[in-house]
Amino acid sequence: MAKVLTPRSESYAQWYNDLVIKAGLAENSAVRGCMVIKPYGYAIWEKMQRVLDDKFKETGHQNAYFPLFIPKSFFSKEADHVEGFAKECAVVTHYRLKNNPDGPGVVVDPEAKLEEEYIVRPTSETIIWNTYKDWIQSYRDLPIKINQWANVVRWEMRTRLFLRTAEFLWQEGHTAHATKEEAIEESETMLKVYADFAESYMAMPVLQGYKTASERFAGAVETLTIEALMQDGKALQSGTSHFLGQNFAKVFDVKYQSKEGKEEYVWATSWGVSTRLMGALIMAHSDDNGLVLPPKLAPIQVVIVPIYRKDEELKQVVEKADEIAAELKKLGISVKVDDDDNHKPGWKFAQYELQGVPLRIAIGPRDIQNGTVELARRDTLTKEVIPVDGIGAHITELMDEIQNSIYQRAINFRKENTRTVDTYDEFKKVLDDKGGFIMAHWDGTEETEEKIKQETKATIRCLPLNGPKEPGKCMVTGKPSERMVVFARAY
RNA sequence: CGGGGUAUAGCACAGUCCGGUUAGUGUACCUGCUUUGGGAGCAGGGGGUCGCAGGUUCGAAUCCUGCUACCCCGACCA
Numbered sequence: 001m002a003k004v005l006t007p008r009s010e011s012y013a014q015w016y017n018d019l020v021i022k023a024g025l026a027e028n029s030a031v032r033g034c035m036v037i038k039p040y041g042y043a044i045w046e047k048m049q050r051v052l053d054d055k056f057k058e059t060g061h062q063n064a065y066f067p068l069f070i071p072k073s074f075f076s077k078e079a080d081h082v083e084g085f086a087k088e089c090a091v092v093t094h095y096r097l098k099n100n101p102d103g104p105g106v107v108v109d110p111e112a113k114l115e116e117e118y119i120v121r122p123t124s125e126t127i128i129w130n131t132y133k134d135w136i137q138s139y140r141d142l143p144i145k146i147n148q149w150a151n152v153v154r155w156e157m158r159t160r161l162f163l164r165t166a167e168f169l170w171q172e173g174h175t176a177h178a179t180k181e182e183a184i185e186e187s188e189t190m191l192k193v194y195a196d197f198a199e200s201y202m203a204m205p206v207l208q209g210y211k212t213a214s215e216r217f218a219g220a221v222e223t224l225t226i227e228a229l230m231q232d233g234k235a236l237q238s239g240t241s242h243f244l245g246q247n248f249a250k251v252f253d254v255k256y257q258s259k260e261g262k263e264e265y266v267w268a269t270s271w272g273v274s275t276r277l278m279g280a281l282i283m284a285h286s287d288d289n290g291l292v293l294p295p296k297l298a299p300i301q302v303v304i305v306p307i308y309r310k311d312e313e314l315k316q317v318v319e320k321a322d323e324i325a326a327e328l329k330k331l332g333i334s335v336k337v338d339d340d341d342n343h344k345p346g347w348k349f350a351q352y353e354l355q356g357v358p359l360r361i362a363i364g365p366r367d368i369q370n371g372t373v374e375l376a377r378r379d380t381l382t383k384e385v386i387p388v389d390g391i392g393a394h395i396t397e398l399m400d401e402i403q404n405s406i407y408q409r410a411i412n413f414r415k416e417n418t419r420t421v422d423t424y425d426e427f428k429k430v431l432d433d434k435g436g437f438i439m440a441h442w443d444g445t446e447e448t449e450e451k452i453k454q455e456t457k458a459t460i461r462c463l464p465l466n467g468p469k470e471p472g473k474c475m476v477t478g479k480p481s482e483r484m485v486v487f488a489r490a491y
Numbered sequence: 492c493g494g495g496g497u498a499u500a501g502c503a504c505a506g507u508c509c510g511g512u513u514a515g516u517g518u519a520c521c522u523g524c525u526u527u528g529g530g531a532g533c534a535g536g537g538g539g540u541c542g543c544a545g546g547u548u549c550g551a552a553u554c555c556u557g558c559u560a561c562c563c564c565g566a567c568c569a
Contacts, residue, residue, distance in 0.1 A: 005532085032561085087567070157492080157567055164568070217569095237569060276569055307528050313525095345530035353529095364528055374528075491569090 003125060006337060007288045012232040017283060020161045023291045023325065026278075031096070033166030039356060041278065043299035045169065048277060049149065051201055051296075052171065053194050061145045061173060066127050068151075069118035074126040077251040083123045084218020088155040092118040120153040125219065125244070125270055125463050128174045129252040136266060139258050143174040145186070154390055162279035163236075170274035176266045180245075180255060182269035184222075187243040190271040191224040194239035202277070203294040203407035203412050204284040206238060207437070207486060209462025215448055217270075221245035227461045227486070229414045230283040233435020235461045235488035238280050241271035244271050246373050285379075285406050291356030294406055302328055302395060303349055303357045304337045305348045305350040307364030314339070314481075321363055324373070324391060333399070353378060358402050380408050404491040420484070426477045431458055437488050439467070441481035443474035452476060452487070461486045 004022050005012040012061070020026055025041030037045065053063070069092060075083055096112035099105075121127065128146075135141060153167050173190060177183040191208055198206045206226035216223040220242035228238045233487055249265040258264055285292040295301050304321045308314040318339050325335040336357075345362065352360055362374040373391065376383045379402050386394060417436030421427045430438055442448060442460065453459050462485070469483045 028561085084568095154568075156569095158563095158565095168569080170569085240569075272569085274569060305528095309527065341521090344527050344529090344531060346527085346531080348530085349528095350530045362528065364530075 005288055005290065008231065015288070016279075016283065017161065019290060020356075021220060025282075025291075026161050026162070031166075033156060035161050035165050037169075039276070040299065044281070044293070044297055045275060045278060047297045047299065048128060048197075048201070049171075049347060052193075052197055052273070053147075053149075054370075055197065056147045056171075056173065059145075059189060059193060060176075061147045063149065064146045064309055065148055065150070066124050066131065068121055070121050070124075070127045072117045074130055075119050077126065078219045078247055080118075080247075081125065081219035085154070085276070089122055090120040090153045090155055092120065096190035101149055121150075122154045123149070123270075123272075124148065124152075124172055125174065125248055125268075126252075129248040129254060129268070132174075132176050132251050132266070133254045136256050137258050139178050141286050142176055142178045142256060142266065143182065143186075144229055144405055145173070146175070147171055147173040154447060160270055160279075162275055162282070165275070168271050169274050172270060172272040173366060175269045176254070177248075177269070178258070178264070178267070180267050181304065183421075184243050187222070187224055187241045187269040187271065188268070191226065191239075191241040194226050194241065194271070194273060197273075198226055198228065198238060198280075199407065201294065201296045202281050202284065203296075204238075204280060205411045205466050207462060208466070209465075209486065211240075211462060212446075212449060212485075214449060214459050215460065217242045219244060219247055220270075221247065225319050225462050226485045227437075227488075228280050228284060229417060229437055229488070230280070230491070231413070232283070232327050233417060233489070235437065235490040236276070236280050236283070237461070237490065238277060238446075239271070241275040242269060244268035244270060284410055286356065289350075289381070290354030292406060293356035293358060295403050296346075296356045298356065298358050300336045300352075300357050300358045301333050302335045302357075302361060303348075303352045304335065304363060305345050305352075306337070306339055307345050309365070313365050316368055317365065318364055320368055321361075324361065324363070324388065327392050328395060331396055333392075333395065349376075358399060377402060379409075422475060427458075427475055428456055431456055431487075431489065437461070437486050439484045440475045440488055441472040441483075443477050443479035443481055445477075445479075448476050456489075458487045458489050461490060 008015045023040065024038050026037045028037045029036045029193060059070040093114055094108045094112045095108040095114060096109040100107045111460060127294050132144060135144060136383040149171050151167055151169050156164050156166055159351040175186050177186060180478060195206050195208050198204045199304050206228050208224065208226055211223040211225050217240060222243040224241040226238055226239045228236050230236050246265040248268050254266045255263045255268055280299065304325060306314065306318050306321050318337070321337045325337050328335045349360065358378050367373050371388050372385050373388060374383055414437070417434065418439065419430050419434070419436060420439040421430055427438060427440055449460055449476040463483070464486055467484060471483065472481050473482045475478065
């Protein structure tokens with residue numbers, strides 16, 4: 001079989017790129033750093049969105065929408081926030097074009113310069129907190145729990161499809177609370193929502209934990225993260241939830257009057273996941289034949305490929321295929337019958353493997369006679385011949401099994417690639433030879449963290465919520481360490 | 492932003508060094524026939540401002556100058 005993807009062993013990065021393009025997920029656009037998300041890729045994103053959106057609503061959030069543009073002055077209020085985002089902002093300076101007086105085309109009309117520039121949002125804390133100021137007077141107005149589905153722009157130097165693009169799609173939750181405790185609880189709740197989504201739907205195990213000060217979101221008091229391990233041993237930050245303290249309330253002057261009549265600043269959180277999750281999904285499960293999708297997020301869960309020689313056979317086979325499809329659809333399974341005559345079965349088999357369809361049914365004249373179908377699993381690439389009778393129950397069960405099986409595989413991979421080290425030499429050796437998550441003691445200082453980053457390119461991914469808490473000695477300085485933290489090279 | 496590279500059909504490339512028929516190959520596309528249980532075969536066909544702008548020349552994809560875009564490696568980042 002002709003391989004259309006660069007094998008992972010040859011170049012993981014090239015494999016990733018090939019896969020995204022060949023599976024029809026996305027492609028580079030005419031705009032630098034911005035991708036076109038193609039229908040199949042967008043269908044997967046839509047499935048993610050639906051599940052997440054339901055979870056947000058179950059946890060008491062509502063959707064709303066705020067402007068794409070943020071006045072420059074809003075942006076400059078929170079010092080850390082400016083520091084974090086200033087270097088990657090797209091800025092709108094004019095509002096009109098005119099015909100080029102010196103030749104063809106159009107030019108920016110210099111007379112249409114804006115009094116105050118607009119920033120294209122890299123994140124929406126500032127415009128939202130400026131709005132919340134008008135919405136909040138009393139403790140009765142709290143909490144406010146809003147989510148927004150939007151696009152944001154961060155002018156990145158180097159981009160990669162889904163993993164880092166100049167424009168990306170995401171959701172950002174922004175909540176306002178009367179108490180610190182309530183805000184912290186909110187940020188923890190939403191991290192759990194993300195972790196549960198990653199594990200139960202994406203079949204991707206994640207570490208939950210706190211970011212160190214240097215890795216924290218610009219303007220946050222505390223950043224919680226979910227960190228996933230990719231097949232090449234690099235970590236991918238897959239979602240973050242921030243406790244923002246009163247930082248934004250103070251700079252936007254958002255106060256409420258408490259039951260006791262006292263004026264207090266409001267406490268804040270924000271949290272988000274982006275189309276980067278698509279990259280995570282791809283790198284968590286896929287192989288050299290293409291995408292491997294968990295059934296719960298697959299736009300097509302079962303594809304039926306008819307096999308035939310003559311027109312009469314085609315008619316018979318498609319009739320049976322439609323029958324099976326109808327039965328499966330009744331069970332809530334998304335099915336595609338591919339009766340396209342332009343491609344031979346072999347081509348279709350390869351194509352659906354490339355696109356990660358979890359189950360494939362082939363049905364031909366032989367099956368019609370025997371009352372059977374051939375059923376192929378994408379995750380294991382195994383095939384079995386099963387009776388048509390009871391196929392609905394069989395497939396329902398099998399989809400659960402696939403969902404579990406790829407999750408287990410990912411858990412095992414992470415287990416095998418999570419190592420504990422005591423010395424810096426050992427640390428460097430493991431990092432270069434194996435990669436993966438490395439648990440090690442760290443003295444808690446930014447200097448040591450920075451030194452390790454400079455020397456090894458590894459960063460502290462998180463201080464895990466569920467990790468061991470025994471004290472020890474820092475692997476670099478030998479100074480006392482409260483606990484081990486998780487290091488990795490990351491995307 | 493620094494270092495390196497590339498730009499020729501939808502896509503992947505050859506041709507450029509050493510200027511010279513109608514710019515070629517694979518794939519994809521269209522038509523027809525034969526095929527269809529792991530990426531089919533044959534025949535015919537359509538598709539090109541050779542990145543852009545100048546220059547040299549009888550003649551430029553090819554030589555010269557300038558520009559632009561993209562890719563890779565670094566620094567920056569979800």
